[in-house]
Amino acid sequence: MTMLLNLIYTVVGATLVLIGANKLTDGSVGLAKRFGIPELVIGLTVVAFGTSLPEFIVSLLAGIRNDVASSALSISNVVGSNLFNTLVIAGVSAVFCPIAISRSTVNKDIPLCILASTVLMALALDDIVSGGSERFLTRGDGVALLAFFIIFMSYSLGLAKHRSRREAENGEVEAVAPDDTAEMPMSGLRIALYIVLGLAGLLGGGQLFVNGACGVAREAGVSEAVIGLTLVAGGTSLPELATSIVAARKGQSALAIGNVVGSNLFNIFWILGACSCIMPLPVTGLTPLDFLMLLGSSVCFWLFSRTSYRLARWEGALMASAYVVYIIWLIY
Numbered sequence: 001m002t003m004l005l006n007l008i009y010t011v012v013g014a015t016l017v018l019i020g021a022n023k024l025t026d027g028s029v030g031l032a033k034r035f036g037i038p039e040l041v042i043g044l045t046v047v048a049f050g051t052s053l054p055e056f057i058v059s060l061l062a063g064i065r066n067d068v069a070s071s072a073l074s075i076s077n078v079v080g081s082n083l084f085n086t087l088v089i090a091g092v093s094a095v096f097c098p099i100a101i102s103r104s105t106v107n108k109d110i111p112l113c114i115l116a117s118t119v120l121m122a123l124a125l126d127d128i129v130s131g132g133s134e135r136f137l138t139r140g141d142g143v144a145l146l147a148f149f150i151i152f153m154s155y156s157l158g159l160a161k162h163r164s165r166r167e168a169e170n171g172e173v174e175a176v177a178p179d180d181t182a183e184m185p186m187s188g189l190r191i192a193l194y195i196v197l198g199l200a201g202l203l204g205g206g207q208l209f210v211n212g213a214c215g216v217a218r219e220a221g222v223s224e225a226v227i228g229l230t231l232v233a234g235g236t237s238l239p240e241l242a243t244s245i246v247a248a249r250k251g252q253s254a255l256a257i258g259n260v261v262g263s264n265l266f267n268i269f270w271i272l273g274a275c276s277c278i279m280p281l282p283v284t285g286l287t288p289l290d291f292l293m294l295l296g297s298s299v300c301f302w303l304f305s306r307t308s309y310r311l312a313r314w315e316g317a318l319m320a321s322a323y324v325v326y327i328i329w330l331i332y
Helices: 002-035 039-065 068-096 101-123 139-170 186-222 224-236 238-249 253-278 286-304 312-331
Strands: none
Touching: 002 039, 002 186, 039 068, 039 186, 039 253, 068 101, 068 224, 068 238, 068 253, 068 286, 068 312, 101 139, 101 253, 101 286, 139 253, 224 238, 238 253, 238 286, 286 312
8 A cells, every 4th residue: 555655646746747847847938038048048058947857856855855765866866867868868859850969069068968977977986086985975066066057057148148149240130939930929927827836846746756756665675776767767857858859850959959968967067066065965876887877878979969960860769779778787
């Protein structure tokens, strides 16, 4: 009976989180479009922030609970979500429709993901160098991650300002988002309602999800880290999956890739940075191989993107297959 109740908590919580993230993202995008923010920047910031909120809520609530089962979810959720984003979301989106990737994304944005993965691995596994007995993301580590986040946001806002100036000089302002000209702009009241309802769904659903997932792990005798890397990571990454597939099928490749890249950067720099500043996070149940897999997925994404600046169907299929092999190895 307890297992069934925990499963119900998990499903209901995940549903509320996904609905909340969807509404909050819709409201945020509507707000961003009112200010004429370019599509790529919306994907890198507004959409990425909205679709990363499930991971943030789950990791934050898990860390605040301050018990072994919950704490294991905080970091494993982010590592698993980034792996899911890179290998499954980008991969599956490319299988649906080959994705064109701009030179700027290949030369600047994806390398930032490689940097983020490298920094996280260095901070999480610093005991190997120091010889310590326990692994933690300390408050100092959190400050360092937030510093990287500020740099990323400054870069993104600078990109938006540069593109707006260039489009104004070339007389291309009207061509920024041709698909949106036929749509009725979202009203301010609707934007506010979506944001409020989205936050409510995220907070309430996140609490239920953490309670249910931890309960399932305890009842089934499964490692909390494995639960975080698989079930929780996949569940909280569903908004990114839906957003990127829809964007890819509509030909909005900049939004699809910007969503994946921006979400990965938000997950590491913002989520783990903010959560570890609030409370040091133990790196429980994760091995160096998990972090190497995280780094390797970003490098693989970058190498594939450099081939004619597009992600082909076979490359996407190979990335998704690598994730399946990793999950099988993780479980068995």
